Amino acid sequence: MINKSGSANWQGGLKDGTGTVxxxxxxxxxxxxxxxxxxxxxxxxxxxxLIAAAxxxxxxxxxxxxxxxxxxxxxDISTVATVTLEQVDGGFAVxxxxxxxxxxxxxxxxxxxxxxxxxxxxxxPISKLLNAEITMDATLA
Numbered sequence: 001m002i003n004k005s006g007s008a009n010w011q012g013g014l015k016d017g018t019g020t021v022x023x024x025x026x027x028x029x030x031x032x033x034x035x036x037x038x039x040x041x042x043x044x045x046x047x048x049x050l051i052a053a054a055x056x057x058x059x060x061x062x063x064x065x066x067x068x069x070x071x072x073x074x075x076d077i078s079t080v081a082t083v084t085l086e087q088v089d090g091g092f093a094v095x096x097x098x099x100x101x102x103x104x105x106x107x108x109x110x111x112x113x114x115x116x117x118x119x120x121x122x123x124x125p126i127s128k129l130l131n132a133e134i135t136m137d138a139t140l141a
Contacts, residue, residue: 008033021045048083048094055097055126056081062124066116067105075104076141084132097127099136113140 006028010019020030028045037044056079063077084096099121105113117138121127127134 021050048085051094051126051130052081052083052097055083055124055130056099058124058126059099059101059120063101063103063117063120066119066123067108070108070112070116072105072108072112072116075106077101077103094130094132096133096135097130099134099138101136102139102141104141108140110140114138 005024036042038046060077079101
C-alpha cells in the first residue's frame, strides 16, 4: 500500500475567503487558492487544475507501462488533461476529463498504439477515481 498526502487550509467565506494548498513532496507549499482562481479569471491554482495534472501524469505513466506489454518503449508521451466543472443538481461536479495525447513510439502500429492508449485511459488509477466521463484524442506521431 502506498499513501500520499496533500493538505489545505481555508479561512473566511466562500467568495471572500482564501486558502492554501500544499503537497507532501513540497512541490506545492502553501500555494494560494480562492473563489476567483477557481470560478473567475484570476491566475492561480485550483482543485480542478490539480486533478487535471494528476490525470495527465497518471495516464502517461500507465501508457508507458502498458506499452511494455507490447515490447514497445515511448520516446515521448505528451498529455494534456482538461477537466470540466459544471453546475449540476444545485451544486458543482467534475463531469468530464478529456485527455489529449501525442506520443512518439518507435515500431508501434496505429492499432497497437490505440489499444494501449485505451487500456491506459480505462486503467490508470486517476481514471478509476474519477466519477466523470473520460474521453481521449490520441495521436501517434
